[in-house]
Amino acid sequence: MNNKNIRNFSIIAHIDHGKSTLADRILEYTGAVDKREMKDQLLDSMDLERERGITIKLNAVKLNTTYEKEEYTLNLIDTPGHVDFSYEVSRSLAACEGAILVVDAAQGIEAQTIANLYLALEQNLTIIPVINKIDLPNANVPKVISELKSVFGFKEQEIILCSAKTGEGIPELVEAIIKRIPAPEDSKDTKTRALIFDSKYDAYRGVIALVKVASGTLHLKDHIKLMQSNADFEIVELGVSTPKEVKKEVLEVGEVGFVCASIKDISKVLVGDTITLFDDPATEAIKGYKPMRPMVYSGLFPVEPNRFEELKEALNKLKLNDAALSFEVESSEALGFGFRTGFLGLLHMDVIMTRIKREFGIDIIATHPSVVYEVKLTSGEIMKIDSPNKMPDKGSMEWIKEPFIYTNIIVPSEYIGPVMELCQNKRGIYKSMEYIDEARVNIHYNIPLSEIVYDFFDKLKSYTKGYASFDYEISGYQESDLVKMNILLNGKVVDALSIIVHKDFAYDRGRKMVNKLKELIPRQMFETPIQASVGSKVIARETIRAMRKNVLAKCYGGDISRKRKLLERQKEGKKKMKMIGSVEVPSDVFLAVLKEGDE
Amino acid sequence: MKKIKSVYIHIPFCNSICSYCDFCKVMYNHDWVLPYLERLAQEIDNVYMGEAIETLYIGGGTPSSLSIFELKALFEVIAKFKMSDKIEFTFEANLNDIEEEKFRLLYGLGVNRLSIGIESFDSEKLDFMKRESNFKEAKKKIALLRKIGFKNINVDLMYAIPGETIGVLRKDLKKMLKLKPEHISTYSLIIEKNTLVGLNKIKPIEQEHDLKMYETIRKILKKKKYVHYEVSNFAKKGFLSKHNLTYWNNEEYYGFGVGASGFVEAIRYENTKSLTEYLKGNFISSKSLMSKVDNMENELILGFRKLEGINLEHFFDKFEENMQNIFPIKPLIKRGDLIYKDGYVYINPKKLYIMNEILIKLI
Numbered sequence: 001m002n003n004k005n006i007r008n009f010s011i012i013a014h015i016d017h018g019k020s021t022l023a024d025r026i027l028e029y030t031g032a033v034d035k036r037e038m039k040d041q042l043l044d045s046m047d048l049e050r051e052r053g054i055t056i057k058l059n060a061v062k063l064n065t066t067y068e069k070e071e072y073t074l075n076l077i078d079t080p081g082h083v084d085f086s087y088e089v090s091r092s093l094a095a096c097e098g099a100i101l102v103v104d105a106a107q108g109i110e111a112q113t114i115a116n117l118y119l120a121l122e123q124n125l126t127i128i129p130v131i132n133k134i135d136l137p138n139a140n141v142p143k144v145i146s147e148l149k150s151v152f153g154f155k156e157q158e159i160i161l162c163s164a165k166t167g168e169g170i171p172e173l174v175e176a177i178i179k180r181i182p183a184p185e186d187s188k189d190t191k192t193r194a195l196i197f198d199s200k201y202d203a204y205r206g207v208i209a210l211v212k213v214a215s216g217t218l219h220l221k222d223h224i225k226l227m228q229s230n231a232d233f234e235i236v237e238l239g240v241s242t243p244k245e246v247k248k249e250v251l252e253v254g255e256v257g258f259v260c261a262s263i264k265d266i267s268k269v270l271v272g273d274t275i276t277l278f279d280d281p282a283t284e285a286i287k288g289y290k291p292m293r294p295m296v297y298s299g300l301f302p303v304e305p306n307r308f309e310e311l312k313e314a315l316n317k318l319k320l321n322d323a324a325l326s327f328e329v330e331s332s333e334a335l336g337f338g339f340r341t342g343f344l345g346l347l348h349m350d351v352i353m354t355r356i357k358r359e360f361g362i363d364i365i366a367t368h369p370s371v372v373y374e375v376k377l378t379s380g381e382i383m384k385i386d387s388p389n390k391m392p393d394k395g396s397m398e399w400i401k402e403p404f405i406y407t408n409i410i411v412p413s414e415y416i417g418p419v420m421e422l423c424q425n426k427r428g429i430y431k432s433m434e435y436i437d438e439a440r441v442n443i444h445y446n447i448p449l450s451e452i453v454y455d456f457f458d459k460l461k462s463y464t465k466g467y468a469s470f471d472y473e474i475s476g477y478q479e480s481d482l483v484k485m486n487i488l489l490n491g492k493v494v495d496a497l498s499i500i501v502h503k504d505f506a507y508d509r510g511r512k513m514v515n516k517l518k519e520l521i522p523r524q525m526f527e528t529p530i531q532a533s534v535g536s537k538v539i540a541r542e543t544i545r546a547m548r549k550n551v552l553a554k555c556y557g558g559d560i561s562r563k564r565k566l567l568e569r570q571k572e573g574k575k576k577m578k579m580i581g582s583v584e585v586p587s588d589v590f591l592a593v594l595k596e597g598d599e
Numbered sequence: 600m601k602k603i604k605s606v607y608i609h610i611p612f613c614n615s616i617c618s619y620c621d622f623c624k625v626m627y628n629h630d631w632v633l634p635y636l637e638r639l640a641q642e643i644d645n646v647y648m649g650e651a652i653e654t655l656y657i658g659g660g661t662p663s664s665l666s667i668f669e670l671k672a673l674f675e676v677i678a679k680f681k682m683s684d685k686i687e688f689t690f691e692a693n694l695n696d697i698e699e700e701k702f703r704l705l706y707g708l709g710v711n712r713l714s715i716g717i718e719s720f721d722s723e724k725l726d727f728m729k730r731e732s733n734f735k736e737a738k739k740k741i742a743l744l745r746k747i748g749f750k751n752i753n754v755d756l757m758y759a760i761p762g763e764t765i766g767v768l769r770k771d772l773k774k775m776l777k778l779k780p781e782h783i784s785t786y787s788l789i790i791e792k793n794t795l796v797g798l799n800k801i802k803p804i805e806q807e808h809d810l811k812m813y814e815t816i817r818k819i820l821k822k823k824k825y826v827h828y829e830v831s832n833f834a835k836k837g838f839l840s841k842h843n844l845t846y847w848n849n850e851e852y853y854g855f856g857v858g859a860s861g862f863v864e865a866i867r868y869e870n871t872k873s874l875t876e877y878l879k880g881n882f883i884s885s886k887s888l889m890s891k892v893d894n895m896e897n898e899l900i901l902g903f904r905k906l907e908g909i910n911l912e913h914f915f916d917k918f919e920e921n922m923q924n925i926f927p928i929k930p931l932i933k934r935g936d937l938i939y940k941d942g943y944v945y946i947n948p949k950k951l952y953i954m955n956e957i958l959i960k961l962i
Contacts, residue, residue, distance in 0.1 A: 548807050550954070560897060
């Protein structure tokens with residue numbers, strides 16, 4: 001087929017604005033899937049994705065359609081719908097020439113609408129604005145049209161009105177894709193270059209890379225080289241997804257498809273990397289590659305210490321399919337052996353934890369998520385710190401920097417006050433604010449990522465009664481007055497509970513954790529102090545009172561069997577305890593303290 | 600195995616039900632007493648092997664709730680036992696039931712120890728317990744018992760009742776002591792599930808307060824020359840309860856009657872708690888053979904209730920094992936949980952009130 005008749009595009013939207021349903025409807029309209037085969041939201045293939053209405057692993061589907069008697073190929077490239085995966089979004093968008101921007105007719109523009117649109121504009125994509133769900137009784141089409149006009153500068157006649165539910169407006173949308181989105185550029189460079197925008201692991205075929213051929217061609221049995229990872233392979237399978245897989249001999253310039261090359265190690269197939277030919281390599285890789293760096297770290301420990309090996313196995317399996325996941329063995333006195341695990345963000349962390357639990361049946365305890373700090377030592381050396389327990393002594397540091405984010409917080413204007421108050425409380429630095437329409441604003445702050453990781457989402461929700469939408473991008477590192485806070489039980493540091501916290505917040509966090517522990521740890525044989533300390537200074541203290549009574553007042557003949565049962569129950573209870581120094585702590589205390597944040 | 604020398608007989612009938620009691624009991628009903636005694640005789644015939652009995656304990660329920668006629672019938676059943684000359688024969692009684700004819704009868708039939716459930720003289724505590732008592736009455740009744748000839752009387756005292764202050768406890772103790780009992784049993788309230796207080800979800804008092812009450816009791820009774828010989832029991836010299844020591848020494852005994860338990864030929868058994876089942880002749884509800892390890896563990900669980908603790912030589916004679924080889928005694932001595940002295944190992948008296956914590960480490 002002629003390159004001129006290919007259209008590569010993505011759909012971008014705020015969560016729940018109907019991206020996946022719209023994709024399904026386009027598939028159905030173009031005949032890629034029979035109505036009977038339609039499972040709701042076909043592109044979201046993982047159960048968890050369908051459940052949460054988010055896309056984690058990507059898909060690319062090739063659709064054929066006829067317009068004005070000409071055959072066209074439409075490649076629909078899916079994007080993940082969450083800020084944690086914004087780099088992956090940008091790589092998917094880099095494989096496209098256009099994007100459909102979906103906005104809910106009742107909700108209007110939200111934070112992710114803006115964040116995603118900017119990512120698309122960075123790639124110079126042609127944008128087709130679409131107002132979806134116009135069939136809803138509370139749809140307010142004129143208002144959303146005016147938002148699209150005023151916030152993004154779209155013209156009214158550009159905007160397509162549709163309902164993915166009823167199918168209204170779908171033919172117009174497909175027509176717009178063909179007419180407005182340009183065909184992939186015919187590169188003057190004849191050397192083969194293909195952009196990897198996602199990869200997944202198949203137990204039988206190894207890594208499957210999703211690619212867009214930017215120049216040249218890829219053939220079956222080509223000897224290829226990956227320019228970043230510098231690995232080389234032979235292509236054993238090429239094809240496209242319609243969404244059924246169709247094998248092909250060749251992928252031409254402009255085409256989107258998959259490549260298999262018996263690759264066992266997913267870390268060799270980096271999202272954003274360029275595939276070229278081993279014997280006739282391109283001189284320059286496709287621009288925009290960034291190594292994926294975890295933003296959030298947490299220690300994951302099996303609740304039952306003897307399941308460490310199983311946890312390792314689970315993480316290894318998840319890693320096969322998730323190049324962004326990284327982990328190394330960590331040992332904690334309190335929690336035993338586990339893994340220091342790096343995630344792209346909180347959602348990524350949540351997804352991994354849920355999958356470990358659900359797919360592998362392992363209960364885990366996660367320590368407080370930590371961001372990556374930058375420390376300059378007095379020796380001049382600069383270190384990255386991903387765990388409170390790796391924090392050097394205060395005396396040996398010149399400064400500590402922490403990552404900040406730049407926010408898009410969209411709220412009805414009556415919540416400006418509460419949102420600003422929250423952001424100030426979270427050490428935010430006010431940047432700017434703009435009106436989306438007369439009733440809604442977009443508020444920009446720079447806020448430390450560690451505060452977002454702590455409890456910002458929950459607080460934002462309660463401060464705005466759920467009306468806020470929130471998105472962010474990393475804006476860089478800034479110096480902060482941070483300290484390491486330890487929790488001590490009977491004078492002994494509990495490593496799993498240490499946190500890095502801003503000096504001004506240490507007292508409050510310390511008090512909350514100490515109170516919570518006091519509530520959860522049972523009486524011991526001796527009086528047991530619980531302390532929160534910064535350096536050598538104790539900032540909060542509580543005391544677990546000593547056990548004063550554990551005896552049966554009465555014990556005559558028949559009571560012996562009852563008494564034995566009681567003792568056996570108590571003994572069983574002790575087995576579930578972890579010894580922290582001389583203090584017996586029920587292992588679920590860690591779970592409770594770490595899980596509840598420290599509300 | 601040593602010969603069995605102790606018998607417990609349970610009489611489940613009561614004239615009123617106390618709010619905290621989880622012993623096996625029913626409201627007194629004349630129609631059930633004689634059939635019950637018939638079954639009791641049958642159960643004794645099934646099991647008793649003719650040993651001379653040195654301690655006999657009739658408990659309940661409220662055995663004193665039986666009429667004179669019924670008591671005579673009971674004693675016809677008891678006549679089945681061969682009794683040693685120096686038998687300790689205890690009968691449990693309620694203050695309200697004490698009257699001359701009935702207790703002369705008991706005395707004449709060989710009862711030489713009475714255990715009287717007074718529990719308290721404080722009206723608020725009594726309201727909570729759903730019991731009645733009166734100090735003046737008590738004094739009169741005890742005088743009567745002395746006149747009849749009873750020389751060994753125990754009174755029960757309950758404490759740790761919600762709302763009870765140290766002052767209230769002291770007053771109770773003072774009055775109890777005025778009765779000059781030979782033996783005092785003191786019980787901290789246990790809130791059991793299937794009792795009125797349990798059903799009302801009453802919360803136990805603070806541990807600190809409970810312990811303080813316990814210490815108050817120990818101090819006062821020590822001053823009055825009572826020997827603290829078991830967690831909850833105090834006695835004048837020479838008046839330790841031989842029957843109860845059978846339990847705490849982990850020795851075998853017969854138990855008869857509904858809800859009773861026994862320990863015969865290495866088997867611990869429990870009788871049915873259902874009076875209807877018992878009246879049908881279905882006596883035993885569960886049996887378990889004690890292994891050597893079970894027995895050794897029970898020796899500790901029960902034996903450490905005694906303040907004198909466990910005699911190492913006696914332990915060896917009984918099990919042909921050194922106690923310190925079987926159980927981690929030494930580290931606990933080192934920690935100060937246990938004390939070794941003159942051939943005995945015992946719980947550090949300061950830690951008696953948390954002895955379960957220590958037992959858990961042992962067994």
